Each structure stands twice: as C-alpha cells, then as structure tokens.
Amino acid sequence: MHLHTLGTDGPQVAPLALGCSGMSDRTAPADEADAVATIHAALDAGVTLLDTADFYGMGHNEDLIRRALRTGDREKALLSVKFGGLRGPDGAFVGVEGRPAHVKNALAYSLRRLGTDHVDIYRPARLDPATPVEDTVGAIAETVRAGYVRHIGLSEVGAETIRRAHAVHPISDVQIEYSLFSRGPETNGILDTCRDLGIAVTAYGVLAHGLLTGSYRQPAGGDPRAHWLPRFHPGNLPANLALADRLRPLAAARGITVAQLATAWVIARNRGSGTVVAVVGARRPHRIEEALAAADLTLTAAELRTLDEAVPPDEVAGTRYAAALMALLDSEQDGTRTAVRAG
Template structure:
C-alpha cells in the first residue's frame, strides 16, 4: 500500500475507506460483510477509515468499534464528521457546530468507538450561524485535551478555509472531487495548496455513476437517496451515462475497469489528495484497490479529460436544499440563515 503525507505530519494509506454506505443512504447492507470488508481493507494496508456520528445515527461508529477491539489503535487513522442533526425518521434538520455541541458530539463518538481519541475531527458542514473560528477553536481545545489529534473541515469554501486555518492549522479538507465534480479546481484546491492543507476526496465514483455498474434500469429500481439526486434523474442520467460509456472504451484499452480508471485519475491529481473509496463489499473493495496499480501517462490523462470534459456533467451534486448548505458552493461564504 502506498502512503501519502497529510499536513501536520501523519501518513495515511493512499486510498481511504469511506464507511458511510455500510450504515446509511445506499440501502440495506450486510453487517457481517461490512466488517469483513473493513478487515480486508486493513489487511491490505488501508489505514484511513472515514465515518460520521450521524451515519445510521451512531450505527457506523458502533460497527467500527468491533474492528477497533481487534486491532492496535495506533495502526488506524479514524476520521469522524459531526454536526449534522437528524430526527427519529432519519431526516436532516440542520447543523450544529457551536462550541458546546463540538464537545457533546465528541463525547458520544468516543464512547461509541470505544477509544479515547479520534485521529481527525471535522464538522460535516459549516454552520452558517456560528463563526468558523468558534467551531475550530472548540475543536482545538479538544485537541489540547488529547481527545483529537488533527482538525479538518468538510465542504468549506476558500475564504472559510483561510479563516479556520488562521485559528488553528488544518490537516485536511474533505470535499467531493471526481471526474464529474471538479468545482474545487477553481478556488478551493489552490487555497488548500497555498495553505498546505491536504484534500480528502469523497464521491470519487460520483455515488456509483462512475463505477461502470450503474444503468438506467438500476436507477429506476434504486430505493436510496440517489433517487433524489439531480444527476441520477431523467435526461441528466442519460447524459452522464454517455460520459461513462466514453470512459469505458479508454478503460478497455488499458485492461482496467471504469471504476479503476476514475479512481486512478483522482490519485493522479496530486500527492496531497487522498481518495476515499466507498466499497461496501470485499468484491468492490478489491476492484477499487486495483486502481493503485494503474499508472496514467500525460497523454492518457488528456484523453480521459477529453472524454469527460470538466463541465460536461448534467445536474447538481445535490438537490437545491442540500446545495444551499454547502459553504463550498458559495464563493462569498455560506449565506445567512439556517440552510
């Protein structure tokens, strides 16, 4: 397993495992297969596990607790997102990143994981009602107390990053980045590199669109949150599947899968970017890890970007309500209001 150095010193595996889908959003998952997938990832050298306290309302952290019991804690890098509020039906009701909420969420996370620290802590979204300096300041206090090793943000814009980094150095920004989601290249990625902040890239397969396993029939049968995403609907889906079809020909030339080609493209965008793969089964994990063996020449990278031009994707990443909550999508910062 290759490793990549994050800002602030920690080295993590070049690919991280995003565990969200094992508990939420993509339909039912087999708990035994989930645990087997995480363990196989760790056996293959993956050290970075990404979770959130609201994934399955704590289910995901409890799932990882079973793995932590069997593994030396110091060998793992556990990244946790917090701040998202949900009701008993699972609906999102807002974001809370007040200093007192930071401490409260972290206390519950440490208990569920069965550990006395998390390696990286980050708000899942920027709270528009709380100055980012207050949120980061509270996270820094938890670091000083030994409960957190590194600080990060998720889906933050360039100006928010600069303000937060002045309050306390950040290790990474977690944000969506793929061949179909390249908005960070304009302002956010340059800001990260200016400040020395690494990028933890989620959605590298665009929630399955770039997996090579998606189809219109599958989309019509889907009973998960992708059914509410603009990129999976109507003519948008047809447009986006045509882009994947163009990639399929390039992948066939290299004797790799579309998913491996898409992940390898993200890996090739810089050593300061660590893609998160969302495999829920050992089969998909093995396919994704195969991307580490895919070397792309400058000519091949150019052909990939010709096949999937930067602005060719149809549809926004999320629905309108969720897009409004993304500080990363507002060049002047998060608009006032509760999103």
C-alpha cells in the same frame, strides 16, 4: 503503496481511504459480517484511514467500527469522524450545528460509541452558517490540547473559510467531492488554497455516487437518488451515462474497469497539486481489492489529457445535489454565507 502526509504534520496515509457510510445506509444497510470483513481487508492492506460520521446510521456506523476493530487494530487505524449533521427520528436531516458546546458533546458520544480515548481527525460535516468557523475550530482545538483529538479537518467549505479556519489551528485535510464528474475544486480555489497552505484533500464521491462504476444503468422504475442527486434525474441520467460510456474503451485499453480508471484519475491529482487521497466507499472485501489495483496504476500525461477531453465538466448534466442540499455547501457559496465573529 506510497504514503502521503495529511497536512504539514498530519498522519501518514495510503492514497486510498475507506468510506464507511454505505455500511450503515438506512435504506440498504450492508451485511454486518461483510462490513466487518471489509474494514479488516482495508486495514490489512494498509488502507488505515476510516471515514465515518456520528450521523451515519444515527450512531450505528461508529458502533460498527468499534465492533470491527480487532486487538491491535486501533493503533494502526486512523479514525476520521464528522459531526454536526442533525437528524430527526425518521432519519431526515434537520439542520447543521457547529457551536462549541455541540462540538464537545458530539465528541463525547463519538468516543463512547467508537470505544476509544481519541479520534485521529475530527471535522464539522458542514459549515454552520450561524456559527463563525473560528468558534467551531477553536472548540476542536481545545479538544486537541486535551488529547481527545489528534488533528482537525474540514468538509465542503470554500477557500475563504479554509484560510480562516487554518489561521485558528492547522488543518490536516479538507474533505470535498471531487471526481471526473465534479471538478469544482479545480476552479473555485479550493485545491489552490489547500496546496498553498499545505493542506491535504480527501476526495469523496470519486465514482460520482455510482455513475462512474461502468456498470450502472438507468432503472426502469427510476432511481430514488434522483430526489437528492439531480444527476440521476430521468432528464439528466442518459447524458451522464453516455459520458461514463466514453471511459469504457479507455479502461479496456489498460485492462481495468471504468471504476478503477476513475479512481486512478483522482489519485493522479497528487502530481503537482498537493496531496489528494481518494475516499472509496465499500461494503464488501472484494471492493478493497479493486480499489487497491487502481492505486497501483500510473496514468500518463497523455492518458490524463484524454480523460479530460472525454468528460468535459460542462457536459455533466445536473448539479451535485438538490437545491436545498446545495444551499448547505459553503464550498458552493463563494464564502457569502460564512458567519463572522461580532467585534
């Protein structure tokens, strides 16, 4: 696979990254043997960027990654860790924290759970509206100078916040939801800002949380995801599944699955728009094989136009998240909720 650089001086990575959150999902955790085998399959194939967070399974995911890394794997694995999502004993999210003291405390616990002396990319999962981004990034920069962190990333922040953070310390990449169903980064200035500053984009949700797998069908009893993902709401789901079905003949013409086509579309955004890496969630090794096939695809300009026409962004029904969760996304707020340093 052709390697890409995250940021101007970040690590070299494949066009795919492994999203590990589903391995520690509290409602349907993956079989640990399958999860470990999936991490091994990714690393062996050259997919070295592993995306995790200290709140995935309330620390379980970091513990799992530590147990999965074989002798010699730590040297080739790139650990991208998010922090700042606060959870209660019942697993519910109860807030966002970005104060400098929390940055260093959270990192200390992550290093212990991961069994390593450094993480490769450290990033706040969401912008803390009560803490200036300069303070959060400044605290991470101190850990970079101390050798505990190699690079700094961001997640779900808008263009203004990206520029302010980058002025404090170079940012390697911005993690943002980006797919055929979520085209916001193209219109809200995030992709343009990242390209201008030499910052990569690590795109998650490339399969729209399952809607773009090509195999998802509306369950008879409803889907629990509808409570926090409006696109799964009974009033929106039929329209979204109909959009996904438009991709079937296009995928069949290439002899691939809808999921592979949707993943290849994201990877194709590398052309002329800066580095874009697709974060693929997987819990079993064969999913890595499927994603690798997507990374090998080259979509023509005509095919890309056909895909854009098949799935117009304004025909996707429902917002990305429920209102309470959308309010946490600086990427959706046009910078209006960003805290500013006093003085």
